[in-house]
Amino acid sequence: MRGKFLAMKRLLFLIVVFCLMGTSSLFAQKERFKALFIFNFTKNIEWPAASRGNQFVIVVIGNSELIAELETIAQTQRVGNMPIKVVDYTSLDNLNGCHLVYLSPSKSGMLSSLLTNVNGKHTLVVSDGKNLAAKGSGISFVQDGDKLKFEVSRKNIEKQGLKSSSALANLGIVVD
Structure with a gap:
């Protein structure tokens, strides 16, 4: 009886471990897709030509897994013609040049x-959540069932002094 109980505990433990591994693997894959x-x-x-520089700076606020995926791409x-520099920020201070x-x-x-902080600095704001493009970001990731999609606000992109291609609007969900 005790042997069956221990076998059941081990089996349950293995099931939990495999479920957790699958969940973290799905999360990592989702972050990889976001980076791409x-x-x-x-x-x-x-x-604009004036805002280019010798590096293309991507700032990430609040997601270390995405940082790792972006750094892999940056390699x-x-x-x-600019190399990519990925920066991990915890605050909104000193966002000049990104x-x-x-x-x-x-x-x-x-x-x-x-x-407010990036206003007029030619910075594309990419957020992660439904309706955030309608609230001011240029692009926002949204989850549609098991698919990752993105909302696009051409108006908000233009407010930052940037131009978006029609292909971007065709691939995303246009909110304005």
Whole structure:
């Protein structure tokens, strides 16, 4: 009897471990997709010549898993002729010179402060949550069932002095 109980405990433990591994694997895959989306966004947005520089700076506020995925991309890819620099920020201080800011879902309450901080600095704001593009970000990731999609606000992108391609609007969910 005791042997069956121990066998059941082990089996239950293994099931829990495999479930947790699957969940973390799905989370990692989702972050990998977000990083790829973000890199591809850079191909569909035009920054003014004056705001370019010798590095394309992506700031991430609140998501270390995404940072790792973006750094992997940065090792082999460029935006135009600029190498990519990924920066982990915990606050909204000193966002000068960044081209793109990703705001994680856990930090979405900072969106209005972020928008004030980057106003006029030619910065694409990418957020993560439904209706955030309607609230001011240029692009926002949304979950549609098991699919990752994104909302696009061409108006908000243009407010930052950036131009978006029609391909970006065709691939996303346009909110304005």
